[in-house]
Amino acid sequence: MTERGLLIVLSGPSGVGKGTVRKAIFEGDDHQFEYSVSMTTRKKREGEVEGVDYFFRTREEFEELIKKGEMLEYAEYVGNYYGTPLRYVEDTLNSGKDVFLEIEVQGAMHIKEKCPDAVFIFLTPPSLEELRQRIEGRGTDEPKIIDERMKVAVEEIQMMKNYDYAVINDEVPLAVKRIKDIISSEHYRVERVMKRYEKMIEEM
Amino acid sequence: MTERGLLIVLSGPSGVGKGTVRKAIFEGDDHQFEYSVSMTTRKKREGEVEGVDYFFRTREEFEELIKKGEMLEYAEYVGNYYGTPLRYVEDTLNSGKDVFLEIEVQGAMHIKEKCPDAVFIFLTPPSLEELRQRIEGRGTDEPKIIDERMKVAVEEIQMMKNYDYAVINDEVPLAVKRIKDIISSEHYRVERVMKRYEKMIEEM
Numbered sequence: 088m089t090e091r092g093l094l095i096v097l098s099g100p101s102g103v104g105k106g107t108v109r110k111a112i113f114e115g116d117d118h119q120f121e122y123s124v125s126m127t128t129r130k131k132r133e134g135e136v137e138g139v140d141y142f143f144r145t146r147e148e149f150e151e152l153i154k155k156g157e158m159l160e161y162a163e164y165v166g167n168y169y170g171t172p173l174r175y176v177e178d179t180l181n182s183g184k185d186v187f188l189e190i191e192v193q194g195a196m197h198i199k200e201k202c203p204d205a206v207f208i209f210l211t212p213p214s215l216e217e218l219r220q221r222i223e224g225r226g227t228d229e230p231k232i233i234d235e236r237m238k239v240a241v242e243e244i245q246m247m248k249n250y251d252y253a254v255i256n257d258e259v260p261l262a263v264k265r266i267k268d269i270i271s272s273e274h275y276r277v278e279r280v281m282k283r284y285e286k287m288i289e290e291m
Numbered sequence: 292m293t294e295r296g297l298l299i300v301l302s303g304p305s306g307v308g309k310g311t312v313r314k315a316i317f318e319g320d321d322h323q324f325e326y327s328v329s330m331t332t333r334k335k336r337e338g339e340v341e342g343v344d345y346f347f348r349t350r351e352e353f354e355e356l357i358k359k360g361e362m363l364e365y366a367e368y369v370g371n372y373y374g375t376p377l378r379y380v381e382d383t384l385n386s387g388k389d390v391f392l393e394i395e396v397q398g399a400m401h402i403k404e405k406c407p408d409a410v411f412i413f414l415t416p417p418s419l420e421e422l423r424q425r426i427e428g429r430g431t432d433e434p435k436i437i438d439e440r441m442k443v444a445v446e447e448i449q450m451m452k453n454y455d456y457a458v459i460n461d462e463v464p465l466a467v468k469r470i471k472d473i474i475s476s477e478h479y480r481v482e483r484v485m486k487r488y489e490k491m492i493e494e495m
Contacts, residue, residue, distance in 0.1 A: 209481065215491045244488055252476065253484035269476040272456065275469055277413065280457035284448055287419045 089183040090283065094176065094202055095120060095270055096188045098195035099210030100243035104256050108210060109189040111263045120185035120270060123176050126158075129167040142172065160190065160197040170194075185270065192246055199249065206273050208266060209250035213257040215241065293387040294487065298380065298406055299324060299474055300392045302399035303414030304447035308460050312414060313393040315467045324389035324474060327380050330356075333371040346376065364394065364401040374398075389474065396450055403453065410477050412470060413454035417461040419445065 099105050113122050126142040128149050137143055149168045152158055161170025171188060179186045198205060212218045222236050247253045252269050256262045303309050317326050330346040332353050341347055353372045356362050365374025375392060383390045402409060416422045426440050451457045456473050460466045
């Protein structure tokens with residue numbers, strides 16, 4: 088029997104650079120996990136490829152999948168659906184491969200309810216100081232608006248407590264290495280290895 | 292304030308190759324943790340260096356340290372004490388560096404009682420089949436003795452459930468990489484990172 092793969096969920100506050108880090112992870116050849124392509128009802132943009140950037144579906148098709156329980160998670164933004172098809176994730180996990188999702192915080196929390204065994208990684212800005220500088224650096228904002236934005240940022244950062252790991256996105260290659268180390272080491276968690284040895288002992 | 296380092300404990304059944312793996316870890320320059328040298332009352336052998344292989348002490352000195360509570364763990368084998376001095380471990384952890392211990396299973400369980408926050412890594416043989424082949428390969432043993440040894444081996448392997456990670460020692464360089472990945476990723480456990488951000492948020 089093939090051992091089921093790991094479900095890995097990368098998320099974090101908006102603007103932290105999730106997409107950039109995810110792309111850098113899959114540019115290398117040395118990853119041993121599969122990226123789960125999201126599904127959307129928004130129109131395909133110039134240069135986007137079906138099944139690479141997104142699975143592009145009509146609103147009717149998407150709603151049909153929701154109705155059939157075939158979305159692992161989904162949400163609606165600006166009038167379009169975005170979500171993770173369940174089938175690909177399940178088939179890949181069952182084939183023994185790990186699956187990597189890069190999704191918004193809200194979707195990540197939905198997956199936590201359905202798949203508590205998944206590994207949740209929160210991508211976080213290097214420091215609050217740097218975050219404030221970035222916000223202030225934009226220029227024209229009044230102190231009141233800056234304070235409001237900082238408050239939102241702090242709230243977002245506090246969501247990290249719902250995750251297993253928090254990876255600082257100071258430099259993309261460093262963040263990539265940290266995420267790869269986490270995925271590697273999660274395979275050696277004793278609960279996983281123990282199952283394998285228990286089978287060996289039974290079969291003796 | 293410096294963040295306290297991690298205490299990393301490598302252990303496993305006798306004969307699994309803990310010493311070999313530990314030496315290979317510290318031969319490379321890229322480890323960012325300190326090896327805690329054990330203390331013993333046995334005589335220094337040709338070529339052994341004080342403070343490198345062991346701290347060599349008299350029985351009286353060792354018992355004095357036990358009495359003062361200055362041993363993190365200790366045990367007596369064949370009339371000699373072996374143990375881990377507490378002071379070096381504490382000083383190094385407080386300076387923000389990680390400390391690496393390679394000790395017997397019994398000692399590891401004592402440390403688990405005292406330091407539940409430590410990271411416990413169990414080194415394990417690749418498979419029970421291979422273990423049996425190794426035991427049978429020794430030749431002259433009767434089936435009864437082989438079965439008895441297998442029983443002991445299985446009991447030892449089942450101790451892995453008291454650990455956080457189980458690393459298979461199939462090839463030393465692979466085992467070394469797995470252990471380094473584990474140590475790296477443990478630094479991103481959310482409980483640790485969260486503390487740092489909570490301080491930042493307080494200081495805002």
